[in-house]
Amino acid sequence: MEQYYGYFLYLLSLLTMGGIYAVLTLGLNVQWGFTGLFNAGIAGFFAVGAYVQAILTTPIYARHLGGYEWPIPLAMLAAMALSAVVGYGVAKICIRLRADYLAIATIGIAEIIRLVFKNEGWATNGPRGISQIPKAFEDLPQPWNTLAFVAMVLAIVMVIYLALERARTAPWGRVMTAIRENEAAAAAAGKNVERFRLESFVIGSALMGLGGALMAQYLKQIDPQVSDPLTATFLVFVMLIAGGSANNKGAILGAMLMWTVWSATEILTSRLPDEFAIRSAYVRIFLIGLILQFILQRRPQGILPERRPKPHPRLRGDRAPAANTGSTKQ
Amino acid sequence: MSAMLELDAISAGYGETEILHGIDLHVERGEIVVIIGPNGAGKTTAMKAIFGLLNITAGAIRLAGEEITNTPPQQVVTRGVAFVPQSANVFVSLTVEENLEMGAYVSRDDPAPRIEEIFELFPPLREKRRQAAGLLSGGQRQMVAMGKALMLHPKILLLDEPTAGLSPKYRSEIFRIVQDINAAGATILMVEQNAKQALMVAHRGYVLVDGENRHSGTGRALLDDDEVARMFLGASGGASGKNDGNGGRPA
Amino acid sequence: MMAFLNFYLIPGVVLGCIYALGAIGISLTFGILRFSNFAHGDTMTLGVYITLSLVQFSGLHPLLVAPLAMVLTTGIVLGLDRTFYKPFRTSPAIMLVIASFGLMLMIRSVIQFFWGVQLQALQTGIQMPLEALLPVRFSENHLLIIGATVLLMMAVHLVLTRTKIGKAMRATSDNPELAALTGIDTEVVIRATWAMGASLAVAAGVFLGLDTHVETMMGFKLLLPMFAAAILGGIGKPYGAVAGGLVIGIAEELSAYPWIGTTPLLSPGYKGGVAFAIMVAMLIWKPQGLFRGRQF
Numbered sequence: 001m002e003q004y005y006g007y008f009l010y011l012l013s014l015l016t017m018g019g020i021y022a023v024l025t026l027g028l029n030v031q032w033g034f035t036g037l038f039n040a041g042i043a044g045f046f047a048v049g050a051y052v053q054a055i056l057t058t059p060i061y062a063r064h065l066g067g068y069e070w071p072i073p074l075a076m077l078a079a080m081a082l083s084a085v086v087g088y089g090v091a092k093i094c095i096r097l098r099a100d101y102l103a104i105a106t107i108g109i110a111e112i113i114r115l116v117f118k119n120e121g122w123a124t125n126g127p128r129g130i131s132q133i134p135k136a137f138e139d140l141p142q143p144w145n146t147l148a149f150v151a152m153v154l155a156i157v158m159v160i161y162l163a164l165e166r167a168r169t170a171p172w173g174r175v176m177t178a179i180r181e182n183e184a185a186a187a188a189a190g191k192n193v194e195r196f197r198l199e200s201f202v203i204g205s206a207l208m209g210l211g212g213a214l215m216a217q218y219l220k221q222i223d224p225q226v227s228d229p230l231t232a233t234f235l236v237f238v239m240l241i242a243g244g245s246a247n248n249k250g251a252i253l254g255a256m257l258m259w260t261v262w263s264a265t266e267i268l269t270s271r272l273p274d275e276f277a278i279r280s281a282y283v284r285i286f287l288i289g290l291i292l293q294f295i296l297q298r299r300p301q302g303i304l305p306e307r308r309p310k311p312h313p314r315l316r317g318d319r320a321p322a323a324n325t326g327s328t329k330q
Numbered sequence: 331m332s333a334m335l336e337l338d339a340i341s342a343g344y345g346e347t348e349i350l351h352g353i354d355l356h357v358e359r360g361e362i363v364v365i366i367g368p369n370g371a372g373k374t375t376a377m378k379a380i381f382g383l384l385n386i387t388a389g390a391i392r393l394a395g396e397e398i399t400n401t402p403p404q405q406v407v408t409r410g411v412a413f414v415p416q417s418a419n420v421f422v423s424l425t426v427e428e429n430l431e432m433g434a435y436v437s438r439d440d441p442a443p444r445i446e447e448i449f450e451l452f453p454p455l456r457e458k459r460r461q462a463a464g465l466l467s468g469g470q471r472q473m474v475a476m477g478k479a480l481m482l483h484p485k486i487l488l489l490d491e492p493t494a495g496l497s498p499k500y501r502s503e504i505f506r507i508v509q510d511i512n513a514a515g516a517t518i519l520m521v522e523q524n525a526k527q528a529l530m531v532a533h534r535g536y537v538l539v540d541g542e543n544r545h546s547g548t549g550r551a552l553l554d555d556d557e558v559a560r561m562f563l564g565a566s567g568g569a570s571g572k573n574d575g576n577g578g579r580p581a
Numbered sequence: 582m583m584a585f586l587n588f589y590l591i592p593g594v595v596l597g598c599i600y601a602l603g604a605i606g607i608s609l610t611f612g613i614l615r616f617s618n619f620a621h622g623d624t625m626t627l628g629v630y631i632t633l634s635l636v637q638f639s640g641l642h643p644l645l646v647a648p649l650a651m652v653l654t655t656g657i658v659l660g661l662d663r664t665f666y667k668p669f670r671t672s673p674a675i676m677l678v679i680a681s682f683g684l685m686l687m688i689r690s691v692i693q694f695f696w697g698v699q700l701q702a703l704q705t706g707i708q709m710p711l712e713a714l715l716p717v718r719f720s721e722n723h724l725l726i727i728g729a730t731v732l733l734m735m736a737v738h739l740v741l742t743r744t745k746i747g748k749a750m751r752a753t754s755d756n757p758e759l760a761a762l763t764g765i766d767t768e769v770v771i772r773a774t775w776a777m778g779a780s781l782a783v784a785a786g787v788f789l790g791l792d793t794h795v796e797t798m799m800g801f802k803l804l805l806p807m808f809a810a811a812i813l814g815g816i817g818k819p820y821g822a823v824a825g826g827l828v829i830g831i832a833e834e835l836s837a838y839p840w841i842g843t844t845p846l847l848s849p850g851y852k853g854g855v856a857f858a859i860m861v862a863m864l865i866w867k868p869q870g871l872f873r874g875r876q877f
Contacts, residue, residue: 040619040682097864097868099675099678100611100617100674100675101864103617103678103682104805104812104860105860105861105864107619107804108860111854112854115850115851115853118850119848119850230686231686234682234683282690282694283694285687285689285690286687286691288686289683289684289686289690290687292683293680293683293684293687296676296679
């Protein structure tokens, strides 16, 4: 019985972390899947959300900014908002440039964010980080607190999923698809391509901030290395590409599946002798990398391929002439 | 004796879209042959098809009797075909001399003697030999592009609208050069918008409309043909050079 | 004044040399293979660790075994190109960026697995400033780094302007479609590009290892300054990348100089942000770079 209870708690932790990663993956899906914007700095937006949550909700403590003791939901909204603002700044500069530049700039902004959190000790307690972050429902007795937190995470995933599905099939989503397919045609149809991209980047960034806010609560403590920034970014990408870019169900499936794989390999490798256990952490990253390369080459559409919404009637009408002007030279 | 270049019922296009619907064309050794036609008629497509840049779905292309249908560009070059695209046809950050050298990339011989010969053909290039090609005037760039293509004594030279975007003065200059290099032994197939001038220097011409042969004949005969004149020559001679005849299809 | 020279300018030039060598590879890869190679920094790290093993094995000076490490690293990179990049030659560039992003972590995990994560040194003993040059404080390593960089750059210049393959590399970077029409064998050019980029990256990494120490994140930490240098110099312009590298290296060191009052202008903790700031400024105002590189 004892043993089953342990399995049960492990399952809950898988669902919680998987759910938090699903929030991040859905955020990336808006940026990369819907719009084709490559964000290599997921960890940065995530960290902004985590720190906002931590600073706004922790009780007063001499070593870092705090003592505001905001209610948890309000802090989560603030985390999304600040992450969105950072996303707006990056996107405003890079969105009109080639996709590569956005990738470089986002990996850069993630580094800068990490530097700020590390160096501005008065606000963040530097490398030691912030602990005792309040977690939703933690006053309930065990296991109800864990269950309630899982339920909250999964409910948030569900709400985001429904909202994004709605957006995807709404005119907004169809314009996004049109832009990704044929930017010139969409622009010719009178769509402000830059603004649509900006919106999608900001929405994605806000979701990543929310993911950070949830993670800060779940772990109850954060530091500038929150779960190794690059690995986190990398994992989210592999999750989305494995699950199926531009497919919201795929994003959630990918997050749950890859997190389970990631977590299971950790259990396996932790049983190895110490000397190997440390090194085998690198084998895990290597394997995830191989999975990514394999999917990219063999099944780039992922497990659940994209399902196209019906083309926007107005765009479809406008597309033919626009395509013609693109190929007058024969 | 087979033709230098022969297109036999070629159909080709981009992906699903077929643009050429079975065109026939041949160029004899030492000839200048010109292809004219409205925009979208498939003139450039025909050139790209010869050069292995797009998929040929039916028909055959033969170079001096040997089939080269769907051969990749690098091998087409080695077989003796040179192509001068309409735009972006020189390496702008390389010097004139380096551009010419690149023209001989597939050969292992020392390019220097041939570069001297090219300078004989295009004297203005000699003094600019160490200048980046991107800094030259449009006409001189066109000379570099042609010189680069002539480096390996190609069996046939394909020119895609060599006078596009040039001033009338340079346009005449380019047509004169085309005749010069032809006189020096090069066989030439060119696509032109300036139909009248082109037909005047050409031995023979083809009129392409909607991816099909419409007319062919000697340059003189096409110039004198009423229908060709109505379609292309009426508006030609103007500075715009854009005589694409949107009306296209004759009644 | 001496302090400025000794503790800011000279280290800045040394760092600039290292960035410049690394940025050439980034710029060439961008120009010829048309993508931002995120794995470039970790290629550098790999080369440094190979050098480290060769030093430990042979007992020779790192600079003596570095050429062999360049050859070995080039071989590995060519294998990686064939396996992970070649399938995407005709795909959108972003596929290559993702592949390189994955490869970056894969290479690093291999290094961490085989060599461990602890700090290591390429050389034992403390470097003292050369007495002959005092009061200018130049250590032997600094002179070696600057001298070797100058030699390598001259070699790069000769290859790019005097050899057929070098000219073909510039031509392909200039206009890949025309290069194919001209009969230039793109695959050969690509291999030459990897070889040059990887070799220079190994050199840069070994210089950094000599100047500081060897650790598994060293290449990644250089990635952003190298990108910034390549963008500053104009993408696809190797000479621009050299200038960009020097500017960024010097700017990073000088940012900590007490220009106003007695405190550093910028807290040394933010040194890493200087490259980023310069890059963002370039992307806003002059995305084609100082040397009119390709603009996307």
